[in-house]
C-alpha cells in the first residue's frame with residue numbers, strides 16, 4: 001500500500017518516519033494538520049490530537065480533518081503548547097516549524113513529557129543548540145537526528161526521557177549540528193556546516209571590525225572547519 005507520508009514535503013516526511021507505528025500522536029502547532037492527517041490515513045498512527053494556539057491555523061486544521069472525514073480519529077484543539085494535551089495520553093509528540101527556544105519552553109511547561117514511554121519528534125527552525133542543551137540538561141536522550149534539504153536545510157531531533165545523564169558532554173559544534181548528525185556525516189552535513197560557517201564568519205568579521213570579543217565564534221569556526229574537512233574526505 002502506498003503510504004500517504006509520500007504526499008508530505010521531505011521535511012514533514014522525515015518527521016513522520018520517526019513516529020512509531022501504532023502511535024497516538026499530538027501535533028503541536030499543527031497549522032494545516034498535514035502531519036496527523038497523513039499519519040492517520042496511512043495507518044502509522046491510530047489517532048491524533050492536532051492543536052494550535054492561533055485561531056486561523058486551528059480552523060484550517062479542523063476544516064482539513066473534516067474534509068478527510070477523520071474527525072473520529074483526529075481531535076482538533078485550540079490551545080497553547082501542550083496545555084490540556086496530557087488528557088489524550090499521546091505516545092508521540094511532534095513540535096515542528098517553531099524556534100528551538102519556544103519548543104524547549106513548550107516541553108518545559110508540560111512535565112508529563114518526562115515519561116520514558118513518550119517520544120518527542122522536534123523540528124526547530126532556529127536555535128537547535130538551545131533545544132539540544134535543554135533536552136540534555138533535563139534528562140532527555142537524543143535517539144535520532146536528521147538533516148533534510150528543501151529550499152533550506154532543516155534539522156529534526158527525536159528524543160525520549162530517560163532521567164539519566166544530565167551532565168552535558170556536548171561541545172558547541174555538537175549542540176549546533178547534532179552529535180549523531182556529525183557521526184553520520186554526508187552531503188547534508190557538509191551543506192549545514194557551510195551554512196553555519198558563512199554566518200559565523202560574517203559575525204566574526206563584524207566583531208573584529210568593532211574590536212569586540214569574537215572568541216566564541218572563532219573557536220566554533222575552527223571546530224566546524226575540522227568537521228567539514230573530516231566529512232568531505234569521507235564523501
Ligand SMILES: C[S@@+](CC[C@H](N)C(=O)[O-])C[C@H]1O[C@@H](n2cnc3c(N)ncnc32)[C@H](O)[C@@H]1O
Nearest residue numbers: 028029030031052053054057079080081096097
Ligand atoms: C510555521 S507553522 C508550522 C506548522 C507545522 N507544524 C509544520 O511544521 O509545517 C507554526 C505553527 O505553530 C503555531 N504555534 C506557535 N506557537 C505555538 C504555541 N505556543 N502553541 C501551539 N501552537 C503554536 C502557529 O500558530 C503556527 O500554526
